[in-house]
Amino acid sequence: MRRLLDAIIAAAMAAGVIVAFIGSSTLRWSPPPLPPRSVALSGAQLAAGARGAAGTGTARGSAYLLRPMARSVPASLYIPRIQARAKIISLGLTPGGAAAVPPLASPFLTSWYDRGPTPGQPGTAVILGHVDSAKVGPAIFYNLGNLRPGDLIYVTLKDRQTAVFRVYSAALYLKADFPIRTVYSYTSWPTLRLITCGGQFDYATGHYLGNTVVFAEYIGPQAAAIGP
Amino acid sequence: MAAFAGATPAALASAPGVDDSRSALIDNPNVSVTPNPSAPGTATTFVVSCNALTAGGNATAATLSGATLGLPAQLPMQPGTQPNQFVLTVNLPQSIGPGSFSPDINCNNGVSQTVNIDVNAVPGQAPETGDGSTLTATDGRLTVAGLGLLGVAAVMGGLVLRRRRPGRHL
Numbered sequence: 001m002r003r004l005l006d007a008i009i010a011a012a013m014a015a016g017v018i019v020a021f022i023g024s025s026t027l028r029w030s031p032p033p034l035p036p037r038s039v040a041l042s043g044a045q046l047a048a049g050a051r052g053a054a055g056t057g058t059a060r061g062s063a064y065l066l067r068p069m070a071r072s073v074p075a076s077l078y079i080p081r082i083q084a085r086a087k088i089i090s091l092g093l094t095p096g097g098a099a100a101v102p103p104l105a106s107p108f109l110t111s112w113y114d115r116g117p118t119p120g121q122p123g124t125a126v127i128l129g130h131v132d133s134a135k136v137g138p139a140i141f142y143n144l145g146n147l148r149p150g151d152l153i154y155v156t157l158k159d160r161q162t163a164v165f166r167v168y169s170a171a172l173y174l175k176a177d178f179p180i181r182t183v184y185s186y187t188s189w190p191t192l193r194l195i196t197c198g199g200q201f202d203y204a205t206g207h208y209l210g211n212t213v214v215f216a217e218y219i220g221p222q223a224a225a226i227g228p
Numbered sequence: 229m230a231a232f233a234g235a236t237p238a239a240l241a242s243a244p245g246v247d248d249s250r251s252a253l254i255d256n257p258n259v260s261v262t263p264n265p266s267a268p269g270t271a272t273t274f275v276v277s278c279n280a281l282t283a284g285g286n287a288t289a290a291t292l293s294g295a296t297l298g299l300p301a302q303l304p305m306q307p308g309t310q311p312n313q314f315v316l317t318v319n320l321p322q323s324i325g326p327g328s329f330s331p332d333i334n335c336n337n338g339v340s341q342t343v344n345i346d347v348n349a350v351p352g353q354a355p356e357t358g359d360g361s362t363l364t365a366t367d368g369r370l371t372v373a374g375l376g377l378l379g380v381a382a383v384m385g386g387l388v389l390r391r392r393r394p395g396r397h398l
Binding site for chain 2: 002005006008009010012013015016017018019020021022023024025026027028029030031032092093096097098099100101104113115116122123126128129130131132133134137138139141142173175178180181184185186188195196197201203206207208211
């Protein structure tokens, strides 16, 4: 009887140690997905794509009748592939010179870089969102790395128009080597960039070492507005 | 100093297809800038018409005063597709600050035009978009469960030891 009790106690203590160890070393969530190299275009290809879109519009289906949209601040976005619906706020630059992002306390909010064009206007419209936040774990752009060329992004503007964008590339860049020009430079055709964090995490600084960037091109307006 | 791109035929060929409605906002009809607003490091095309009722004859050359943009003071422009038209594409310097700029273009027939160009700020570094919680947050439920098991075992062990002690003395 005592032997049995001793065995139970020993087993319980061992189990406790093991479970506590597992718990303190097991991630509560899986890491965010990252875009594979196969869908990332080079900087030259991205530039060529933007120039091609600005040309006659051949090989672009009905796009040759398409015109850029009127300037209107974006209000919300919808990305069917990753089931992301979010409101968009307008933000500028941080004191450090990076594009500002919503507070971590609002992990399902996205921000539009308000020093650039609005979505649907010529140039690169930039929308940023968090990949994760201690408050909730996976945040609004957690699955951004799962977007693939061809996926659609709907951005509804304040004037109730919805601009539809089609993904043409997705890539992971080191922050230390972030291709500012590739991501932010003017494109004569309206394009969109969705940006979040990704890659390895620097425990010392508490920051991700990389950014996931999704490149998309404007393919037309949608009649009915899609809100979050 | 920024790279001086010059007006390449390819760049010019695509310019008319650009439908940048903001270019139409420029108040001076004799000059156009594409894109406008532009941004640091962006290839920017200036087109000027040197036509003027008072000027004598057609211009054969025109120069853009690049100093206010952080470019060389005198940038020769290339002849455009029409008489009196001159074109130049330059890469704005990475160092140019955001704001409005008004460089002059001087034609050699005496016409002088002022260009109005807005320059947007471009983020200079990568954004911080996450706190790594999905890479660092450990499973608290398992930890709590394990600590609970440890506690239960400790209590049971304590009880057993207490019961055993009197037995040894007897």
